[in-house]
Amino acid sequence: MKSYLSASQMELRNEYNQIKEQYGEFCKSSLKLDMSRGKPGADQLDLIEGMLTVLAGNQDCYTRNGWDCRNYGLVDGIPEAKALFAELIGVQESELIVMGNSSLNIMYDTMADAMLFGVNGKEPWCKQGTIKFLCPAPGYDRHFTLCETFGIEMIPVKMNADGPDMDQVEQLASSDASIKGIWCVPKYSNPTGITYSDEVVRRFASLKTAAEDFCIYWDNAYLIHDLNAETEPLLDLLAACKQQGTENRVFMFASTSKITFPGAGVALFAASETNIARRKKKLCAQTIGHDKLNQLRHVKYFGCASGVKEHMQKQAAILRPKFDCVLKTLKAELGDKGIASWHHPKGGYFISLDVYENTARRTWELAKNAGVTLTNAGATFPYNQDPRDCNLRIAPTYPSNEELQTAIRILCCCVRLSALEKLLQA
Amino acid sequence: MKSYLSASQMELRNEYNQIKEQYGEFCKSSLKLDMSRGKPGADQLDLIEGMLTVLAGNQDCYTRNGWDCRNYGLVDGIPEAKALFAELIGVQESELIVMGNSSLNIMYDTMADAMLFGVNGKEPWCKQGTIKFLCPAPGYDRHFTLCETFGIEMIPVKMNADGPDMDQVEQLASSDASIKGIWCVPKYSNPTGITYSDEVVRRFASLKTAAEDFCIYWDNAYLIHDLNAETEPLLDLLAACKQQGTENRVFMFASTSKITFPGAGVALFAASETNIARRKKKLCAQTIGHDKLNQLRHVKYFGCASGVKEHMQKQAAILRPKFDCVLKTLKAELGDKGIASWHHPKGGYFISLDVYENTARRTWELAKNAGVTLTNAGATFPYNQDPRDCNLRIAPTYPSNEELQTAIRILCCCVRLSALEKLLQA
DSSP states (O other): OOOGGGOOHHHHHHHHHHHHHHHHHHHHSOOOEEESSOOOOHHHHHTTHHHHTSSOSGGGGBOTTOOBTTSSOOTTOOHHHHHHHHHHHTOOGGGEEEOOSOHHHHHHHHHHHHHHHOSTTOOOGGGSSOOEEEEEESOOHHHHHHHHHTTOEEEEEEEETTEEOHHHHHHHHHHOTTEEEEEEOOSSOTTTOOOOOHHHHHHHHTOOOSOTTOEEEEEOTTTTOBSSSSOOOOOOHHHHHHHHTOGGGEEEEEESTTTSOTTSSOEEEEEOHHHHHHHHHHHHHHOSOOOHHHHHHHHHHHOSHHHHHHHHHHHHHHHHHHHHHHHHHHHHHHTTSSSOEEOOOSBSSOEEEEOSTTOHHHHHHHHHHTTEEESOTTTTSGGGOOTTSOEEEEOOSSSOHHHHHHHHHHHHHHHHHHHHHHHHHO | OOOGGGOOHHHHHHHHHHHHHHHHHHHHSOOOEEESSOOOOHHHHHTTGGGGGSSOSGGGGBOTTOOBTTSSOOTTOOHHHHHHHHHHHTOOGGGEEEOOSOHHHHHHHHHHHHHHHOSTTOOOGGGSSOOEEEEEESOOHHHHHHHHHTTOEEEEEEEETTEEOHHHHHHHHHHOTTEEEEEEOOSSOTTTOOOOOHHHHHHHHTOOOSOTTOEEEEEOTTTTOBSSSSOOOOOOHHHHHHHHTOGGGEEEEEESTTTSOTTSSOEEEEEOHHHHHHHHHHHHHHOSOOOHHHHHHHHHHHOSHHHHHHHHHHHHHHHHHHHHHHHHHHHHHHTTSSSOEEOOOSBSSOEEEEOSTTOHHHHHHHHHHTTEEESOTTTTSGGGOOTTSOEEEEOOSSSOHHHHHHHHHHHHHHHHHHHHHHHHHO
C-alpha cells in the first residue's frame, strides 16, 4: 500500500488491522530502550581510553611554561588549552575562556549573570520587568528549560532549511525592547540537523534590535561533529559581528562533551574581548578556577586541533551506520506513506522526524508502551507546545546498531498506527 | 631589648637604627616570595600521584552498580562518592550532593540562587531591597568578595576564641529582617585557626532571626585538616538544627581542594533533605552534571573515609614543620616586644598575626618591598577595613621550609620596623 492520504477507508482499515497486529507483536518482545537523550554510546567513549592515563605522573602536570595544573590559578584556562580550542572553534585566544565540564552550566551562568548584573552595562534583566527570548523551534529542550527557570518568556520562531526565519527574527527583535536574545544551535542544529546559511549569520550580525542588551546565545554544540569527511561550513558569527560593531551581543558556547567524555569534558565560552574581560573578572569571585588537569589531559591527548578532528572521524565511523540505519528504516517503512518527513543530517546527534499532524504525542505513547522511550513529544518546542503536535526527536547514538534497528522499526510502526487511528477517525 | 612599650625614646631610636639596617640587608637579597594565598606546596601534591592513574582503563570507569561515569547522568554525584563524603563530613547521604571542583563556586551559586529565587519559599533577595550579611572578622576574604559581588551589605562581627561573638550575632539577627545570613568557617577558621565551641554551634541552631529566610553559610573548608594526630571536635550543626527544627537555614560547603588537588578536587554541598531536593531539581536545569570520573578517582584512590584521614596525616607531616617554623620565629623575634600577638592553630592553613595598632598596612608594604608578598592587609575584614589596621594573615604552606624561615624573619623585621616608626612618631 502506498500513501495513506490517497487510500480508501477500506484500505486504511485493512492496514490498521495489520499494523495493529504488528504493534502487538512488538509489545510482546520485552524491549527496554531509552533513546531520549543525545548520549554517546560506550563504544564511542572506549575510543578515548588513552586520555585517562595521559597524565601518568607528577611531572606530567605542568604547562609548557611551568604552571602546576594541580594547584590554584589560571581561572581562564591553561594557555595550551586556549590555543588548541581557539583554533578549533575559530576565535582568537583573547576571545576564549576554557572552563569546566558543562557548556550548559556556562549558559546558565550567562543568563543568571544577565538577570542579576545586566548585559553591556544595561540594567539587570531582573529589574526590567518581563524579559523575552526568541526560540527557534524545533530546538533544544534544555535551552527552553533555562528560560523557564529564569521566568523568561519564550517566543517561538520558525526554523527554515537554512536556519531561523530571519524575517520573523528581524521583525520581532526590532519592535520589542523586552526581547533580550535568541537561542541558536547554528551547526547541525538540535534537532533538525541543519546548518545556518551565510546569509542567516550575516543577518544576525547586522540585526537591528530594540533592546541595546540583546544577546545571541550561540550554542555551537556540534561544531566538528561531522558524520562524513566533509563538513558543512558555518560562517564565523563573531567575525561578522566585528565588521558590524555588534560583537558584544555574541555569547558562544561549546564543549567536548560529545568529543571526549560527556560529564568529564571541557567547556568553552567565547565572546568579544570586552565580554571576556568582564567574565574573567567575574570568575575570579565565582570560583577558584576550573579543572586544569582535565584541560591538560585534553591537550596532551590530542596534541593539536587537527588531532581532535582525526578523533572525530573515528567517532563518525561509529555513528554513520547508526544514522544510516535510522534513515534507511524510515525510508523503507514510511517513505511512501505520505504521513512523515525527516531531515538527512550531515552531522550532529539527532534526526528530526515530523509525523502526521496531531499524532506525535500518541506516537510517543505507543512507542513508550512498546519499550522505546523517545524524547518527550513537544519537548523540542517552548513550553512543550508543538503547535502541530508532529515533531519527534530521534537520538540514534546510544543504542547498539541491533537495538537501534528494532527500535526504529517499532517507532515506524507507531507512526503508522497513530496516523491510521487519526485517519480512520476523520 | 624587651618590650618596646616600656622602652625609652633613646632605646627605641637605637633599636630603630639597628632594625632599619637589618631591613636594608633583607632588601638587598633579591627574594621573591608570594605567601598571599593558602596554597598547598608541590610536595603535598606529589603525595597523591597515584590518583592520576587510578582509572587506568575503560573498565575502571563504572560505579559499583554499573553506571558509566564517562557518560551523562547522576547530577547529584555517584553513589560511592556520596557514601564516602557523607561519612567524612558527618551527614546522611540524603543530605549531600557531590559536585564539581570548587566549593567557592557552590557558595556563589547558593547566593545567586537566593538573590534570584529566594530561600525557603520567601521572595528573592533581589526583590527585597537592601540585603545584609553578618561577617565574623577577621575572616575569609573571598566570602567578603561574594557579598560585594551581589551588593550584599556586610556587618562585621567580632571573632572570639571560641567563634563569632554570639551575643552580637543574636542581637543583630533578631532585630533586623534585612540580615539574611552569616559566613562561618567553623573549624580551624580562616585566618584565626580557632574552632567553634559546642555552645556557639548550639546558639546558631537556636538563633532567633527576624528574617525567615536567614541562612548560615557553613564553609567547613578545613574539616579534617589537622596538624596533629588529634583533632579539635566540632559539634554537628545540621544535627543541632534538626533538634530545633531550624535545619533549613543551614548550607554547608566543603571540598577536597586541600586534600587532593586544588582545582581538580571534588566539592560538597550539604543541607537539609528539603534543601537538597530543591537544589537537585535546580541542578537538572543548570548543568549536565559534574565530573563523575573525578569523583570516581577520589573513591578508588582513598577507598573509604579513613583512607582520606590517613592521607591527611601524611600532609600534616609536611605542614607541621612549616607551622612550627613560623611560630618559633615569631616567638624568637617578636615574643618579648609587646607589639604583636598570634594564634597557635591546631589545623587549617593560616596563622593570624596581630601587629602593633595602625601598622598592618605599613608592615605589608615593607614586606612587599623586601620581596615577601602577604595577603593584603585589611583583606581579612569586610571592605578591606580592618578597624585597628593590625591583622595580617600568614599562609605558610606553599614556600619551602628554607624560604619560609627567611620570609618570616623578614616579616618580623618589618613588624618591628613599622612599630618603631609609629612609636617614635608618638
